[in-house]
Amino acid sequence: MLEWIGLLPAFPLAGFLALVLTRGSLPRRIAGLIGVGSIGLSFLLAALVSIEFLGSGLDSHTQPLWTWMSVGTFTPGFSFYLDGLTVVMLLIISGVGFLIHLYSTGFMADDPGFARFFAYMNLFVASMLVLVLADNLVLLYLGWEGVGLCSYLLIGFWYDNPANGYAARKAFVVTRVGDTSMAIGLFLLFQQLGTLNIQEILTLAPQQWSEGQGMAVAAAALLLGGAVGKSAQLPLQTWLPDAMAGPTPISALIHAATMVTAGVYLIARTHILFELAPSVQLLVAFVGLATLLMAGFTALTQRDIKRILAYSTISQIGYMFLALGVGAWSAAIFHLMTHAFFKALLFLAAGTVILSLHHEHDIFRMGDMRRKLPVAFWSFVIGSAALTALPFTSGFYSKDEILLAALAHPQYGMLLWLGGVLGAFMTALYSFRLVFVVFFGRDNYQEHASHDTHHVSSAIREETGIAMALPLLILGVLSLFGGLIHVPVDAVFAHAGAHEETHPSQLIHTVMILVPIFGVMISYLLYGSRPYEKAGQHLRTQILNSPLGRFLNRFWFSGWGMDALYNFVFVKPFLALAQFNRRDVIDQFYTALAELARISNRALVLTQTGYLRWYAISLVGGLVLVIGIGVWA
Amino acid sequence: MTMLFYLAGAVALISTISVTISTNVVHALVYLIISLLAVAVIFFVLGAPFAAMLEAIVYAGAIMVLFLFAMMMLNLGQATENEEKAWLRPQLWVGPGLLILALLVQLVSVLVTQRVDVVPVEVGVHELSVLLFGPWLLAVELASMLLLAGLIAAYHLAKR
Amino acid sequence: MPSIPYEHGLILAAILFVCGLIGVLTRRNIVFVLMSLEIMLNACGLAFVVGSARWGHADGQIMFLMILTLAAAEVAVGLGLIIQMYRRFHTVDISVLSEMKG
Numbered sequence: 001m002l003e004w005i006g007l008l009p010a011f012p013l014a015g016f017l018a019l020v021l022t023r024g025s026l027p028r029r030i031a032g033l034i035g036v037g038s039i040g041l042s043f044l045l046a047a048l049v050s051i052e053f054l055g056s057g058l059d060s061h062t063q064p065l066w067t068w069m070s071v072g073t074f075t076p077g078f079s080f081y082l083d084g085l086t087v088v089m090l091l092i093i094s095g096v097g098f099l100i101h102l103y104s105t106g107f108m109a110d111d112p113g114f115a116r117f118f119a120y121m122n123l124f125v126a127s128m129l130v131l132v133l134a135d136n137l138v139l140l141y142l143g144w145e146g147v148g149l150c151s152y153l154l155i156g157f158w159y160d161n162p163a164n165g166y167a168a169r170k171a172f173v174v175t176r177v178g179d180t181s182m183a184i185g186l187f188l189l190f191q192q193l194g195t196l197n198i199q200e201i202l203t204l205a206p207q208q209w210s211e212g213q214g215m216a217v218a219a220a221a222l223l224l225g226g227a228v229g230k231s232a233q234l235p236l237q238t239w240l241p242d243a244m245a246g247p248t249p250i251s252a253l254i255h256a257a258t259m260v261t262a263g264v265y266l267i268a269r270t271h272i273l274f275e276l277a278p279s280v281q282l283l284v285a286f287v288g289l290a291t292l293l294m295a296g297f298t299a300l301t302q303r304d305i306k307r308i309l310a311y312s313t314i315s316q317i318g319y320m321f322l323a324l325g326v327g328a329w330s331a332a333i334f335h336l337m338t339h340a341f342f343k344a345l346l347f348l349a350a351g352t353v354i355l356s357l358h359h360e361h362d363i364f365r366m367g368d369m370r371r372k373l374p375v376a377f378w379s380f381v382i383g384s385a386a387l388t389a390l391p392f393t394s395g396f397y398s399k400d401e402i403l404l405a406a407l408a409h410p411q412y413g414m415l416l417w418l419g420g421v422l423g424a425f426m427t428a429l430y431s432f433r434l435v436f437v438v439f440f441g442r443d444n445y446q447e448h449a450s451h452d453t454h455h456v457s458s459a460i461r462e463e464t465g466i467a468m469a470l471p472l473l474i475l476g477v478l479s480l481f482g483g484l485i486h487v488p489v490d491a492v493f494a495h496a497g498a499h500e501e502t503h504p505s506q507l508i509h510t511v512m513i514l515v516p517i518f519g520v521m522i523s524y525l526l527y528g529s530r531p532y533e534k535a536g537q538h539l540r541t542q543i544l545n546s547p548l549g550r551f552l553n554r555f556w557f558s559g560w561g562m563d564a565l566y567n568f569v570f571v572k573p574f575l576a577l578a579q580f581n582r583r584d585v586i587d588q589f590y591t592a593l594a595e596l597a598r599i600s601n602r603a604l605v606l607t608q609t610g611y612l613r614w615y616a617i618s619l620v621g622g623l624v625l626v627i628g629i630g631v632w633a
Numbered sequence: 634m635t636m637l638f639y640l641a642g643a644v645a646l647i648s649t650i651s652v653t654i655s656t657n658v659v660h661a662l663v664y665l666i667i668s669l670l671a672v673a674v675i676f677f678v679l680g681a682p683f684a685a686m687l688e689a690i691v692y693a694g695a696i697m698v699l700f701l702f703a704m705m706m707l708n709l710g711q712a713t714e715n716e717e718k719a720w721l722r723p724q725l726w727v728g729p730g731l732l733i734l735a736l737l738v739q740l741v742s743v744l745v746t747q748r749v750d751v752v753p754v755e756v757g758v759h760e761l762s763v764l765l766f767g768p769w770l771l772a773v774e775l776a777s778m779l780l781l782a783g784l785i786a787a788y789h790l791a792k793r
Numbered sequence: 794m795p796s797i798p799y800e801h802g803l804i805l806a807a808i809l810f811v812c813g814l815i816g817v818l819t820r821r822n823i824v825f826v827l828m829s830l831e832i833m834l835n836a837c838g839l840a841f842v843v844g845s846a847r848w849g850h851a852d853g854q855i856m857f858l859m860i861l862t863l864a865a866a867e868v869a870v871g872l873g874l875i876i877q878m879y880r881r882f883h884t885v886d887i888s889v890l891s892e893m894k895g
Contacts, residue, residue, distance in 0.1 A: 609889030612826075616817055620732050627739045634811055634821075638797050644806045649809055649832055653816040658824055672839055673803075677806055678797065679846040685839075692835065696868050703872040704824070705880050713822070714861045716886075720821045729818035733811050740807040744866050749847065750796035764851050765858070772855070776862040783866030790873030793880070 001052045002061050005080050005133065008045055008090065011038045012126035019119035021491050027113050032105045039125055043094035044055065050087045059083065059491045060199075062135055073194065081135030081198065083207055084488040089132040089265060089331055092340045096257045097125045099471035103348050104249040106468035107355060116245070117157065124150035128258055130263060137186050137196040140266075144182070144230070147259045148175050148610025154250040155243045164481055167242040174239040179228015182266075182267060185222030192219070202272045209445045220277035223270060224284060231263030231317045234291045238562050240314055244306040248351030251306060256313045256347050257340040264320045268329050271493065275327070285325020285409070289419045289479045292318025296426030300433065301556040305350050308434055311559075313343055314388065315423060319402050328405030329493040335398035341482045342395055346473035349379035352468060353438065363371035363437045370439040377439050379472045383432040386479040388516045389424060403512055417508075421515050426600035428519025436527040637781040638678045645671035658704055662697060669693040680753035683761050804841035810836035823878065823887045827871050834864045 012108060012139070015038030019031060026034070028513035053061060064079035110115050127146025134140035156168030190196050193204045209216040227233075232240035236330075243255050254260070261569055266272060267284065274281045292315045316339045323332035353369060353376050370377040386395035406416040449626055543549040555561060556612060581587070648668040655661040669692045678683035765773055809832060816829030838857040845853025875885065882889050 237681060337652065608894055610894030612887050612890070613818055613821075618815065620729075620736065620818065624732060624735050624739065627743075628734070631743060632741055635824055636795055638802075638821060642801075645805070646808060646812075649812045652813050652825075652828060652832065653819075658822075661825065663826060665831065668832070674836060674840065675802070676842050679802065681842050681845065681854050681857075684842055684857050684858070687858065687861060691865065696865055699826070699868055699872060700824075703821045703876060707824075707885070709804075709811070709824075709885065713885065717822055722821070725819055726815075729815055732819070733815045736814070737807065737811045740811075741804055744800045744803050744807065749799040749861060751799045751802075751843075751847050752796050753846045754849045756854060761851050761854060766853060771846075771856050772859060773848075776859055779866050780862060787869035787873040789868065791876050 001048055002056075002082065003063055005049055005061075005082060006062050006065050006207055008042055008080075008094070008133065009129040011042045011045070011108070012122040012129070013130065013204070014038060014117050016122040016126060019115050019122065022115070024115040028109075028114060033116040033267055035115075035122055036098070036101045038122055039094060039098045039201045041100045042125065042129070042451045043091075046090040046094045049082070050091055051081040053082060053087060054084075060476045062199075077136065077197075078139060079135045080133040082133070083492050084490070085268060085333060085483075085492045086132055086264070086488060088337060088487055090129065092337055093125060093132065094129050094451075095259050096122075096130075096340050096344050096475075097253055098130055099259070099474055100249050100344060100348065102252040103252075103351070103468050103471040104247075107249055108247065111247075115153075119252075120150055120153045121159070121253070124154070124254060124259070126190045126590065128262075132260060134198075136198060137201070140198070140269075141186065143225075144262065144266075145179065147254070147262065148172065148179065148230075151175075151243070151254050151259055152194055154254060155246040157246050157250065161245075164245040165243040167239075168400055171239040171243045174236055178236055181222050181229070182226025185219055185226065188215070188219050188222060197547040198269060202270070205273055207277060211276055212278060213276070215281055216273065216276040220270075220273045220280040221283070223266060224287075227263030227265075227266045230266075230313050231260050231321070233263070233287050233321055234294065234316065235562075237291060237295070237314050238559065238566060241307050241310045241559065244304070244310050248347060248354060249308065251310070252347030254352070255310065258344040259561075260313060260317060261336045261340070264317065264324065264332055267324045268458065268493075269320075270331050274324070281327070282412075283325070285322050285406075285412075285416060288321025288323075288325055289416055289423075290318075291315065292322065292423040293419060293426070295551075296423050297556045297557050298428065298530060299430040300426065301553050303363055305354065305363050305366075305434065305438065306347075306361060307536060308363070308430060309343070309346055309350060311348075311483045312427070312431065313339075315427065316343065316387070319399060319420065319423070322406055322416060323402040326405050326416065328402060330487055330489045331392065331398065331401035331405050333489050334487045335395075335402055337485070337487060338386065338398045338479070338482050339378045341475055342383045342393075342479040345472065345479050346383035346387065348468075348472055348475065349376045349383060352376040352379075352472070363434060365439045367441045368439070375469050375472055379476050380435055380439065381478050384435050386482075387431050388428040388520065389519070390516055391513055392483075394479055394482035394484075400512060404508075407508065421511065425511070425515050425519045426514040429523050432520045432523035433527050436523060441527075444471065477516055496581040634679055638675060641671045641678065644668075645675070654721070656714050656721065658709055658713070659701075662700055662704070666693050666697050669697070678753065679751075680755040682755065683758045711726040797846075799843065799847045802846075803840055806836045806840040806843065809833075809839065821886050821888055823875055825884050826887060827868070827875065829838075830871075831864060831868065834860055 015034050018034050019026070024031075039225070045537025060081065060083040062079055062081050064077055066078045069075070104117065104121065108114055112115065124147055127143045127150060129143070131140055131147060134143060152168050152172040154172050156165045160166050186196060189201060193201055193208065195201060195204065205216065229236045240255060240260065244251055246255075276282065278384065295311040295315035295318060299308050300312060302308045316335070320332045320335050320339070323335060335559075339526055353366065353373060355371055356369075356376075357366065360366065382393075386393040389395040389399040399420075403417055403420045406420050407413045409416055421466065544553060607614075645668050648664045648671065651664040652661045652668065655664060668780060673685045673688040673693065676682075676688055813829045813832030813836060815836045816832065817826055820826050820829065838860045841853040841860070843853075845851060845857075878890070879885060
């Protein structure tokens with residue numbers, strides 16, 4: 001069975017080709033069947049492969065397919081590499097991917113681009129599988145760029161709105177910054193170590209480089225650049241909130257569960273390089289910490305349901321980076337997995353709400369949805385509980401591991417831990433703010449709808465179909481009990497210096513359990529229902545009206561002014577430079593050439609009078625000239 | 634015989650010039666027929682009786698009759714003739730005339746460089762036919778294709 | 794048989810050709826243009842026959858036959874075009890058909 005892993009990306013790729021080559025001419029049922037079925041087959045195969053691999057007791061398995069290219073000593077093979085980390089990623093991608101595909105058949109049912117949607121989705125899954133299966137960094141880079149392309153295509157899926165196209169371009173360009181850094185990192189690794197095979201790098205690097213040596217630091221930092229871009233961490237996080245322009249299942253699959261965690265995967269995969277560069281590894285931790293706090297505060301002020309979830313995603317990936325930074329590799333992967341479950345659940349539930357309210361995104365135009373959309377409500381409650389890390393949900397176990405690992409950091413343990421706990425508090429605050437505003441309180445949608453004339457239909461649509469409910473159910477179960485799964489990555493990180501078991505005090509544990517609950521309570525006080533409604537509202541207005549509150553609200557709402565800053569620092573000067581560059585000497589030369597051609601054209605047009613006699617005379621003139629030359633010359 | 638050549642040449646020249654300056658279409662056609670017949674005489678003098686016959690029958694006969702039929706269909710009257718007179722202003726002739734003169738001077742200057750007297754040898758129909766259906770067979774076939782194409786095109790173009 | 798100066802035949806052909814050419818250049822009536830073309834073709838035929846007599850070979854006459862065929866086909870198509878043009882524009886003025894100017 002293990003030699004069949006080449007088929008894993010082949011199924012979705014075949015689905016993509018089938019859907020693209022028929023150009024949407026297939027009936028919806030068939031298109032949906034191909035789109036979902038190919039991922040389903042992939043998932044089945046991934047499950048079988050995983051069972052066999054884990055049962056076999058092997059540490060890893062390499063399946064060579066063919067040689068990709070051969071340039072001098074540089075011969076990257078096209079081979080797939082399987083180990084515990086890959087297995088986890090495979091199951092997440094194909095499993096969550098399958099559920100989201102299934103959900104999409106319901107969500108996209110009325111969309112004219114149905115087949116196109118599934119084609120892109122299949123291509124995405126194929127690229128993502130290549131990314132995690134790759135045994136060398138070039139092949140990984142292929143998948144890396146493939147998912148970037150699909151992300152671009154799917155963010156701009158509804159391309160008739162220019163804003164979506166803009167968001168897609170922004171995502172593409174911003175991640176390109178990180179990808180360039182990563183490419184340079186690959187060049188550096190090849191130049192220094194002479195190979196790009198990941199396992200060879202991981203064995204060669206410690207032999208060639210001593211800890212903290214310049215080259216190791218540079219390589220790790222460049223790879224970190226790539227990871228930061230893909231995973232939307234500071235300072236390249238600005239694209240992810242805008243990426244919510246795509247259909248909601250896209251946000252669930254690509255911009256929450258799988259693609260954005262590719263950066264985490266990359267760092268975990270090349271963890272030995274990062275251990276050789278402790279300063280970079282510490283940087284990873286602080287990037288994660290800063291990102292999770294910044295995104296947490298921003299999420300608190302957003303009004304768009306999907307943007308809240310997007311910032312929450314950024315924040316959670318920040319936790320994973322924090323874990324990577326303190327060397328808790330398996331904790332990061334564990335959180336990656338649980339996050340994939342509950343964030344996909346949250347996004348899909350949000351999608352149900354959005355679809356029911358005819359693409360309304362503003363949470364303050366919702367309210368009281370718990371009776372109308374019970375499945376979405378319970379999904380949201382479970383998802384938020386896991387996100388908040390309430391005890392015994394999946395998020396609790398993973399976040400617990402991360403925070404304990406952070407505390408164990410020899411130098412900055414207390415600082416990292418406190419930041420993480422503050423982040424957890426913020427998480428509780430914003431996620432339950434979402435729950436309370438959307439599902440409790442007054443029904444603002446119908447109120448608004450009766451005022452607004454542009455809402456043709458004010459009726460709330462019922463939750464639709466088993467195809468949309470079943471994924472929510474399964475993901476809900478996984479979000480609740482996913483914490484009991486043991487991530488089989490011990491072998492992968494075995495040589496990464498065994499962690500000494502720390503025994504934190506009872507106080508630490510209590511704090512970590514109580515803080516999220518405390519956050520939920522505050523949230524209930526501010527946004528919750530009846531008994532405190534008046535008081536909560538009063539408090540809210542008071543906070544918002546104080547000068548500091550108003551400033552912070554505006555500041556956080558704009559994502560800490562990062563967009564404006566980048567606009568000022570990069571975009572404006574670049575545009576000015578381009579503007580200046582348009583009129584330089586070389587361009588002038590070419591403009592003059594064009595002008596010359598235009599003038600000659602105008603002159604020659606004069607000879608074309610349309611009169612037959614004129615042409616005949618020209619002919620005779622030419623004849624006289626030629627004979628004259630022949631006779632007298 | 635030499636006398637006949639020059640006489641026929643003169644007739645051809647005069648009638649051709651008359652075609653060029655005539656304003657009445659039918660008159661011009663008659664002049665053209667005379668010119669063609671005069672050329673047929675020259676062919677005869679030069680020892681090409683078959684070519685002379687064809688010139689008279691096909692050119693002066695068939696093709697010119699075709700012209701005549703077309704003129705009848707167009708039914709150009711006095712109005713066209715007056716129009717023609719108005720168009721043929723003297724100053725119109727200056728430019729083309731100079732150009733043509735230059736061309737003529739060139740041609741003549743090339744032609745008068747050597748003087749060869751030709752004693753015509755008659756080439757009979759038999760000899761010509763052997764050549765036509767021998768080495769020139771392909772050309773004959775192509776000519777027939779051309780005529781067929783002309784026939785179809787004319788039919789199609791003149792259709793209402 | 795008395796002789797005929799070879800170049801005189803050719804000069805006659807050249808003059809006839811030039812007469813036809815000036816007709817093409819000056820005339821606006823398309824019927825006259827077509828007639829002038831016939832004159833030019835005929836002048837070419839004459840030149841070939843003269844050449845045939847000069848070299849005592851029949852190939853020149855064959856060429857004349859080809860020109861004859863060409864003229865017949867050309868006249869048929871040309872007259873068809875003239876009739877069509879007259880139907881559409883109610884004139885035989887070639888200057889009216891000057892829409893293809895730059």
